Amino acid sequence: MKTNQIYNILSQVTDPEIPVITIAELGILKDVKWDDGDKITVYITPTYNGCPAMDMITVNIKSALQEHGYDNVEVISVLEPAWTTDWITKEGRQKLLDYGISPPAEKTGDVSFLHGDSPKVQCPQCKSYHTELISRFGSTACKALYKCKDCLEPFDYFKCH
Ligand SMILES: [Zn+2]
Structure with missing residues (x-):
């Protein structure tokens, strides 16, 4: 299934501040949706509102998918429920x-x-x-x-x- 492939690519994306940990391990990566129109929507939950690293993460997500030929990507921040360190x-x-x-x-x-x-x-x-x-x-x-x-x-x- 294509969604799994996309999820695998995304789970390799690392945190810009702590390059050893991936966004999946941080619990930031919430969900991925792919529709037949070839559009990919990635849902992430910021570690906290206004965290400057989140812009970098959005950029990194898009470029990781672009490398695999996925150009139509939207990254949406989900604020509820709020991220907690328990998600790591x-x-x-x-x-x-x-x-x-x-x-x-x-x-x-x-x-x-x-x-x-x-x-x-x-x-x-x-x-x-x-x-x-x-x-x-x-x-x-x-x-x-x-x-x-x-x-x-x-x-x-x-x-x-
Ligand atoms: Zn010590």
């Missing part, structure tokens, strides 16, 4: 960690969120939770800068949700 796949979390970015804390069972405390952030280098927030804004708006108190390495925390 297990494999995606591991890739973030391997890349040196602490993946977002999983909300399940972590009551600190209810009290407005900082999430438990794990050091991607030594896996310690003994970390502190250095800056709310890291290398991009989607990341915060943390420092590990054990190995003293600074690292990015993926915070968008």
Whole structure:
């Protein structure tokens, strides 16, 4: 089925800010529709409204499909339901960690969120939770800068949700 082929192409498209993770692993890629008029509609959910990377993702989606001969492509942003970091796949979390970015804390069972405390952030280098927030804004708006108190390495925390 052609839709599967298109989905396979799209699932190779990576995040412009974090080139090791794909938009499928981030949970951004929601749906693909192809009609007989050869028009492809791709539905994506932005990580957050106004994230500058989303324009890049739209461009990357279109050029990836163009490479395979699909020129009639529309990319639609779906804002409801809103993206959450829970949509990042297990494999995606591991890739973030391997890349040196602490993946977002999983909300399940972590009551600190209810009290407005900082999430438990794990050091991607030594896996310690003994970390502190250095800056709310890291290398991009989607990341915060943390420092590990054990190995003293600074690292990015993926915070968008
Ligand atoms: Zn560390």
